[in-house]
Amino acid sequence: xxxxxxxxxxxxxxxxxxxxxxxxxxxxxxxxxxxxxxxxxxxxxxxxxxxxxxxxxxxxxxxxxxxxxxxxxxxxxxxxxxxxxxxxxxxxxxxxxxxxxxxxxxxxxxxxxxxxxxxxxxxxxxxxxxxxxxxxxxxxxxxxxxxxxxxxxxxxxxxxxxxxxxxxxxxxxxxxxxxxxxxxxxxxxxxxxxxxxxxxxxxxxxxxxxxxxxxxxxxxxxxxxxxxxxxxxxxxxxxxxxxxxxxxxxxxxxxxxxxxxxxxxxxxxxxxxxxxxxxxxxxxxxxxxxxxxxxxxxxxxxxxxxxxxxxxxxxxxxxxxxxxxxxxxxxxxxxxxxxxxxxxxxxxxxxxxxxxxxxxxxxxxxxxxxxxxxxxxxxxxxxxxxxxxxxxxxxxxxxxxxxxxxxxxxxxxx
Amino acid sequence: xxxxxxxxxxxxxxxxxxxxxxxxxxxxxxxxxxxxxxxxxxxxxxxxxxxxxxxxxxxxxxxxxxxxxxxxxxxxxxxxxxxxxxxxxxxxxxxxxxxxxxxxxxxxxxxxxxxxxxxxxxxxxxxxxxxxxxxxxxxxxxxxxxxxxxxxxxxxxxxxxxxxxxxxxxxxxxxxxxxxxxxxxxxxxxxxxxxxxxxxxxxxxxxxxxxxxxxxxxxxxxxxxxxxxxxxxxxx
Numbered sequence: 001x002x003x004x005x006x007x008x009x010x011x012x013x014x015x016x017x018x019x020x021x022x023x024x025x026x027x028x029x030x031x032x033x034x035x036x037x038x039x040x041x042x043x044x045x046x047x048x049x050x051x052x053x054x055x056x057x058x059x060x061x062x063x064x065x066x067x068x069x070x071x072x073x074x075x076x077x078x079x080x081x082x083x084x085x086x087x088x089x090x091x092x093x094x095x096x097x098x099x100x101x102x103x104x105x106x107x108x109x110x111x112x113x114x115x116x117x118x119x120x121x122x123x124x125x126x127x128x129x130x131x132x133x134x135x136x137x138x139x140x141x142x143x144x145x146x147x148x149x150x151x152x153x154x155x156x157x158x159x160x161x162x163x164x165x166x167x168x169x170x171x172x173x174x175x176x177x178x179x180x181x182x183x184x185x186x187x188x189x190x191x192x193x194x195x196x197x198x199x200x201x202x203x204x205x206x207x208x209x210x211x212x213x214x215x216x217x218x219x220x221x222x223x224x225x226x227x228x229x230x231x232x233x234x235x236x237x238x239x240x241x242x243x244x245x246x247x248x249x250x251x252x253x254x255x256x257x258x259x260x261x262x263x264x265x266x267x268x269x270x271x272x273x274x275x276x277x278x279x280x281x282x283x284x285x286x287x288x289x290x291x292x293x294x295x296x297x298x299x300x301x302x303x304x305x306x307x308x309x310x311x312x313x314x315x316x317x318x319x320x321x322x323x324x325x326x327x328x329x330x331x332x333x334x335x336x337x338x339x340x341x342x343x344x345x346x347x348x349x350x351x352x353x354x355x356x357x358x359x360x361x362x363x364x365x366x367x368x369x370x371x372x373x374x375x376x377x378x379x380x381x382x383x384x385x386x387x388x389x390x391x392x393x394x395x396x397x398x399x400x401x402x403x404x405x406x407x408x409x410x411x412x413x414x
Numbered sequence: 415x416x417x418x419x420x421x422x423x424x425x426x427x428x429x430x431x432x433x434x435x436x437x438x439x440x441x442x443x444x445x446x447x448x449x450x451x452x453x454x455x456x457x458x459x460x461x462x463x464x465x466x467x468x469x470x471x472x473x474x475x476x477x478x479x480x481x482x483x484x485x486x487x488x489x490x491x492x493x494x495x496x497x498x499x500x501x502x503x504x505x506x507x508x509x510x511x512x513x514x515x516x517x518x519x520x521x522x523x524x525x526x527x528x529x530x531x532x533x534x535x536x537x538x539x540x541x542x543x544x545x546x547x548x549x550x551x552x553x554x555x556x557x558x559x560x561x562x563x564x565x566x567x568x569x570x571x572x573x574x575x576x577x578x579x580x581x582x583x584x585x586x587x588x589x590x591x592x593x594x595x596x597x598x599x600x601x602x603x604x605x606x607x608x609x610x611x612x613x614x615x616x617x618x619x620x621x622x623x624x625x626x627x628x629x630x631x632x633x634x635x636x637x638x639x640x641x642x643x644x645x646x647x648x649x650x
Contacts, residue, residue, distance in 0.1 A: 085569060214636070
């Protein structure tokens with residue numbers, strides 16, 4: 001009797017030793033469809049900050065968020081999660097089977113520890129080996145896929161509008177607990193890696209696919225690269241190509257212009273938030289007796305990639321204006337604003353600045369605000385400073401003098 | 415009677431629990447081996463020269479200690495002799511190995527400027543240490559990250575040093591390596607000519623994974639383990 005009881009205790013203790021979560025099911029097409037539906041309905045930009053979210057408090061960065069998306073769905077549905085170990089060419093993946101966090105309570109605490117662990121291992125450069133490039137079709141470009149630019153940035157595709165525009169979620173540096181960003185917009189990059197085909201739109205590999213040749217996997221396609229090259233890597237043409245394949249409704253000129261201008265405003269506003277955090281950190285290290293950020297801090301608070309993306313949003317609107325011949329034949333409320341952004345007439349700015357600020361106000365320093373026209377002028381004349389070893393006024397291009405610093409400059413690696 | 419009922423209940427519970435555990439273990443099995451794939455076999459060579467460092471420019475970013483020269487078994491995909499010419503118009507001899515093909519075609523040689531990622535694997539007192547070297551997007555700076563390895567063979571992040579210049583790598587690798595013996599040097603490199611491009615994973619100088627794209631015919635050759643696959647880029 002006693003021995004039976006002891007045996008029972010031992011048996012349950014063996015079963016409790018374990019895994020981040022138990023996976024009872026196997027990925028198949030049905031589960032992939034459920035995953036896609038879940039990303040569409042349940043993956044959102046506040047998932048790591050919402051008080052009601054069980055995943056509240058998970059720090060994130062661009063690649064981490066993409067992997068977390070897949071891991072959280074797998075966790076919620078007792079599916080396996082597996083990625084290739086990027087630190088050694090082996091056939092032992094990193095999976096939910098790890099027992100490293102056995103001492104933590106099962107469930108979300110172990111998941112959070114696992115996601116934090118992943119954040120220390122993965123980066124946008126590891127995403128290509130864990131994913132498959134897909135075709136530019138409605139069937140392939142679905143919620144749940146990711147867009148990757150290795151060593152730069154990545155996005156999760158949450159939805160696809162009837163007009164053929166993706167709804168993306170993305171996280172950025174610094175690695176911290178924060179809201180992610182939601183855009184109704186194409187990623188700021190297009191597939192360009194004609195050497196290794198490591199960027200672009202991709203689906204996650206299933207655990208049983210990890211060690212097979214990528215080109216042998218279902219859905220593998222180089223179409224996006226061939227298409228991008230054929231279009232001379234023009235982002236407007238490439239994205240229009242996708243719209244041609246995925247749209248079921250035509251996007252009106254007004255709707256498209258509003259979307260492009262919203263992206264400009266939102267990106268500019270986000271830049272202000274990052275620069276604030278960066279400048280506060282810069283003051284903090286100075287108070288500690290240091291004058292320069294180290295490489296890791298530089299990577300977290302510089303805005304080289306971000307400013308390139310911001311500029312790309314302006315350029316896309318500019319190209320669209322050119323394409324539509326200044327919105328010829330169209331009449332809508334935002335028309336004048338859109339055209340005005342690219343008018344190089346500072347006197348005109350002051351005349352209708354109030355109206356412009358109603359459209360979008362970017363507070364960037366104590367008592368100072370910019371409208372998007374001014375952001376564009378500062379971008380196009382390279383007045384904005386991406387180097388984090390300085391103050392807000394320099395970061396926002398208040399000075400025409402070239403920015404100089406004795407601090408070392410590092411390149412970003414995300 | 416009560417006692418017997420309790421005993422039966424315990425036995426049934428025990429059996430159910432055992433069933434759950436066994437079925438969980440079956441379901442959790444993940445196929446980790448691709449069909450026809452072999453794992454490189456590493457052998458330590460007989461020491462020839464002691465402590466003679468190789469210049470960083472000679473052999474990618476790694477300053478190798480020649481007492482730790484490692485041989486990796488060659489893998490010969492079953493169909494590479496057929497597919498290299500067919501898929502990529504790259505001529506081969508019947509005696510060619512993957513290594514001799516990469517040696518003969520200069521554009522497939524290792525070039526540190528084209529590094530995607532390098533993983534160095536060390537052993538010291540039976541403990542494994544890994545050091546990864548990752549270039550920035552424009553290869554102007556490097557990140558070095560070290561990992562210890564747990565009992566499951568999985569990495570535990572240790573130090574991460576960002577913003578290194580090329581000339582700083584060798585010293586930092588040496589410091590992180592802390593005298594451990596190098597057992598594997600994995601280099602994933604980009605390769606490129608006007609007509610072909612792709613990547614090759616070398617493990618201890620042996621090409622292990624090859625992915626090459628012929629631009630004019632738009633065909634992709636991928637070789638891994640014991641076979642190769644040729645894909646037409648836009649077949650449907």
